[in-house]
Amino acid sequence: xxxxxxxxxxxxxxxxxxxxxxxxxxxxxxxxxxxxxxxxxxxxxxxxxxxxxxxxxxxxxxxxxxxxxxxxxxxxxxxxxxxxxxxxxxxxxxxxxxxxxxxxxxxxxxxxxxxxxxxxxxx
Amino acid sequence: xxxxxxxxxxxxxxxxxxxxxxxxxxxxxxxxxxxxxxxxxxxxxxxxxxxxxxxxxxxxxxxxxxxxxxxxxxxxxxxxxxxxxxxxxxxxxxxxxxxxxxxxxxxxx
Numbered sequence: 001x002x003x004x005x006x007x008x009x010x011x012x013x014x015x016x017x018x019x020x021x022x023x024x025x026x027x028x029x030x031x032x033x034x035x036x037x038x039x040x041x042x043x044x045x046x047x048x049x050x051x052x053x054x055x056x057x058x059x060x061x062x063x064x065x066x067x068x069x070x071x072x073x074x075x076x077x078x079x080x081x082x083x084x085x086x087x088x089x090x091x092x093x094x095x096x097x098x099x100x101x102x103x104x105x106x107x108x109x110x111x112x113x114x115x116x117x118x119x120x121x122x123x
Numbered sequence: 124x125x126x127x128x129x130x131x132x133x134x135x136x137x138x139x140x141x142x143x144x145x146x147x148x149x150x151x152x153x154x155x156x157x158x159x160x161x162x163x164x165x166x167x168x169x170x171x172x173x174x175x176x177x178x179x180x181x182x183x184x185x186x187x188x189x190x191x192x193x194x195x196x197x198x199x200x201x202x203x204x205x206x207x208x209x210x211x212x213x214x215x216x217x218x219x220x221x222x223x224x225x226x227x228x229x230x231x232x
Contacts, residue, residue: 108218109158113167
């Protein structure tokens with residue numbers, strides 16, 4: 001069974017930092033591109049960042065570029081998001097999501113999601 | 124960036140009724156690279172449809188997707204109690220920088 005379990009969320013002051021983790025199991029983690037998608041309270045979904053299976057390709061939404069860093073450790077089946085210079089508008093539930101269809105780079109939809117971890121940025 | 128608009132914002136229906144949800148893109152979505160997700164309160168999104176019309180694994184056949192270009196539709200043929208939720212469309216024609224629509228809430232009339 002595919003499982004994605006996020007951790008590391010919490011309350012942080014504006015300008016602070018936080019590192020999120022996502023532990024994956026039940027599939028060959030090293031074969032899949034992984035993503036972070038966030039959802040502000042009561043709002044819709046926003047794609048944040050993606051990383052290819054071997055970390056060769058990394059992309060960010062404009063809203064977080066230069067402040068967030070995505071990484072992965074295939075030996076530990078883990079995905080990370082280092083978040084710096086946090087702002088109130090970064091307050092959201094952050095989901096770890098697996099990109100489907102590893103053999104087709106264009107099929108960029110998400111077939112498995114974690115339960116999310118809440119990040120609250122407030123003084 | 125492709126902007127997605129979903130309508131209506133809220134759809135109030137009774138169990139057994141048919142639900143028709145619309146997703147419109149600001150520009151053509153290449154190769155019908157459009158997906159639909161269902162999200163219930165306190166839960167993560169769940170993939171329903173990809174490629175505009177292909178059902179994901181385990182999704183009941185009362186869910187169907189259609190459309191191409193800029194206009195897409197998710198249809199739930201007969202609403203079951205567990206179908207009352209928020210539905211999001213997502214385009215991946217501009218992957219990996221994908222975008223989501225604002226969602227349509229289907230609630231009980």
